[in-house]
Each structure stands twice: as C-alpha cells, then as structure tokens.
Amino acid sequence: MIYTVTLNPSIDYIVEVEDLKLDALNRMKRDLKLPGGKGINVSRILSRLGVENTAWGFLGGFTGRFIEDVLKSESIVTDFVNVQDDTRINIKLKHGGETEINGQGPQIGDKEAHALVEKLRALTEEDIVVLSGSVPPSLGGSFYDRLIAVIKERGAKFVIDTTGDALLQALPHGPLLVKPNHHELAELFGVEIEGQEDLIKYGRKLLEKGAKNVLISMAGDGALLVTEEQVYHANVPKGEVRNSVGAGDSMIAGFVGTLAKTNNPLEALRTGTASGSATAFSDDLAERAKIDSLLSQVQVNPV
Numbered sequence: 001m002i003y004t005v006t007l008n009p010s011i012d013y014i015v016e017v018e019d020l021k022l023d024a025l026n027r028m029k030r031d032l033k034l035p036g037g038k039g040i041n042v043s044r045i046l047s048r049l050g051v052e053n054t055a056w057g058f059l060g061g062f063t064g065r066f067i068e069d070v071l072k073s074e075s076i077v078t079d080f081v082n083v084q085d086d087t088r089i090n091i092k093l094k095h096g097g098e099t100e101i102n103g104q105g106p107q108i109g110d111k112e113a114h115a116l117v118e119k120l121r122a123l124t125e126e127d128i129v130v131l132s133g134s135v136p137p138s139l140g141g142s143f144y145d146r147l148i149a150v151i152k153e154r155g156a157k158f159v160i161d162t163t164g165d166a167l168l169q170a171l172p173h174g175p176l177l178v179k180p181n182h183h184e185l186a187e188l189f190g191v192e193i194e195g196q197e198d199l200i201k202y203g204r205k206l207l208e209k210g211a212k213n214v215l216i217s218m219a220g221d222g223a224l225l226v227t228e229e230q231v232y233h234a235n236v237p238k239g240e241v242r243n244s245v246g247a248g249d250s251m252i253a254g255f256v257g258t259l260a261k262t263n264n265p266l267e268a269l270r271t272g273t274a275s276g277s278a279t280a281f282s283d284d285l286a287e288r289a290k291i292d293s294l295l296s297q298v299q300v301n302p303v
C-alpha cells in the first residue's frame with residue numbers, strides 16, 4: 001500500500017487577473033479553489049491511476065473540511081489528524097506569469113504530532129510512504145526525521161519531496177526516490193547549474209548521499225532520472241500549459257505508482273513525465289484520460 005503524508009496541506013486559491021496593478025484595485029478574471037499540498041496532490045493522481053493509497057497528515061477548520069470533502073468525493077481513503085487551527089490557503093496568482101504566496105500553516109501541538117507518528121507504527125515491509133512538502137514551523141525542522149525513524153523501524157520504504165536541510169537529513173536513510181526540480185537542486189548545493197552535465201553531477205551526489213533514484217524535473221524541458229546503473233532523459237509531450245501547480249507532485253505519483261506496480265524505472269519515468277505534463281496542461285490536476293493520451297509522446301533514452 002502507498003501512504004502519502006502532507007504535514008502542511010493547503011487550499012490552493014488560483015486567481016487570474018488580466019493585468020496586475022500594485023497599489024490599486026484589481027478584479028479577478030477567474031478564480032478556482034483546489035485541495036492542495038504536495039502529498040494530497042500525489043494521492044489524487046495515484047487514485048486516478050488506479051493505485052490504492054491512503055492520505056495522512058494534519059487538517060483543521062473550515063479549510064480542512066473542504067479538503068477532506070473533495071478527497072472523499074474522489075473516493076480517496078483519508079486518515080488525517082485533526083488540528084484546531086485552520087489549514088492554510090496558498091495563493092497562486094496568474095497575471096501572465098505565475099506568482100505563488102504560500103502560507104506558514106497552522107499551529108500543531110505535541111499531542112497531534114504524536115498522533116501522526118503513532119499511525120505510522122502500523123506500516124509493514126510492503127508499504128511505501130511518500131513524505132511531501134514543507135513542514136509547518138510549529139512542528140520543528142526535524143519532524144520528518146521522527147517519521148523516517150518509524151518507517152525504517154517498520155521496514156517500509158519512503159520517498160521524500162522537500163527542500164533544504166530536511167531533504168539532506170533524509171538522504172542517509174536511503175529514500176527510494178527524491179525529485180528536486182533543477183532550481184531546487186542548485187539551491188541544495190548552493191551552486192549555479194549550467195547544463196545537463198552539471199545536473200547529472202549534482203544528481204549523482206544525491207545518490208552518493210543515499211538516495212536510490214534521483215528524478216530531476218526541468219518543467220518544459222522534461223526530466224532526468226539518475227540511478228546507480230544509468231542516466232535517462234524523458235522529453236515532454238506537446239500541449240498548452242494551463243496551470244503548472246502540482247505538476248511535480250503528479251510526476252512523483254506517476255513514477256512511484258508505476259514503480260510499485262512494475263518495478264520498471266523506465267516505465268515509471270515515462271508515466272511520471274506524462275502525469276506531470278498532463279497536469280501542466282490542465283486547470284486542476286490531470287485526469288487519467290489525459291495522462292494516457294500523452295504517454296505515447298514520451299520517449300525515454302539513456303544519456
């Protein structure tokens with residue numbers, strides 16, 4: 001079974017304006033409220049791909065109820081710890097470009113944090129846990145370490161999609177997959193990355209530090225999969241970009257769901273890329289039909 005963990009879910013409030021004017025009244029051309037947070041996005045795509053999964057994390061208040069209702073309407077199994085404060089609302093402002101303003105997240109107390117850790121004690125060796133997104137400041141920087149300790153104790157595998165120290169600290173524990181985008185990879189090592197050779201060089205450093213598979217996503221330029229054996233490149237299919245929020249999460253869902261089913265990293269890369277692009281070409285996360293229709297356009301080649 002695949003479990004996703006979203007410590008800091010969000011309602012993604014997508015707001016489109018014709019021409020953004022600062023210090024003035026702007027009127028929305030269009031707006032859309034979507035359940036968000038990285039693990040939740042992974043769960044929604046896994047379920048569209050027919051991969052059984054359960055969504056774990058923290059939800060609170062009227063915003064939390066909205067998210068839970070949408071997930072239930074999509075028949076996703078949820079098992080969230082309830083918190084007192086409202087789940088955050090992240091603003092995704094479309095004004096020609098895409099400007100994102102993400103909230104800090106609610107206050108989470110020791111009791112609630114402990115309740116989530118306890119849920120992980122039911123894991124088995126058959127399970128994969130996808131740890132995705134930022135950690136609300138009230139949980140403290142090392143909360144993922146606490147979860148990883150229980151995952152390892154239970155013999156389960158994990159994927160981690162986060163940034164900075166939280167990601168670096170997780171590497172020695174051998175994550176099945178990490179998926180930095182090209183900007184995050186450069187930031188992680190505090191370097192400028194010039195081209196494919198540099199991407200591979202720093203991708204290999206993540207392998208040396210313990211990751212089993214390193215997927216480097218490059219938005220419209222596709223993705224590189226760096227493994228011990230080989231490096232592969234996947235191209236992106238053609239389409240009109242509508243909303244790239246959640247593209248990375250969709251890629252992780254496609255990759256992990258397919259790897260769990262087939263144990264074939266190349267098929268996983270192909271489905272992951274098609275899933276990411278299908279979401280970039282959709283208003284909300286991609287529907288299954290769109291992912292399937294793009295699959296034949298994705299070619300995976302050794303580099």
Ligand SMILES: Nc1ncnc2c1ncn2[C@@H]1O[C@H](COP(=O)(O)OP(=O)(O)O)[C@@H](O)[C@H]1O
Pocket residue numbers: 181182217218219220221222223236237241244245246247248249251272273274275276277278280
């Ligand atoms: N502009 C785009 N055109 C086509 N595919 C895209 C585009 N943006 C994202 N994708 C797809 O989604 C994947 C992940 O996107 P990316 O933006 O790199 O991740 P993140 O959302 O984590 O920053 C890409 O590898 C690609 O398959």
Ligand SMILES: O=P(O)(O)OC[C@H]1O[C@](O)(COP(=O)(O)O)[C@@H](O)[C@@H]1O
Pocket residue numbers: 008010011012035036037038039041090102132133134135244245246247248249250
């Ligand atoms: O936890 P963070 O890092 O603040 O990110 C949360 C945001 O990331 C998203 O999950 C989208 O992530 P990606 O675009 O990287 O796939 C949004 O739904 C959410 O608003």
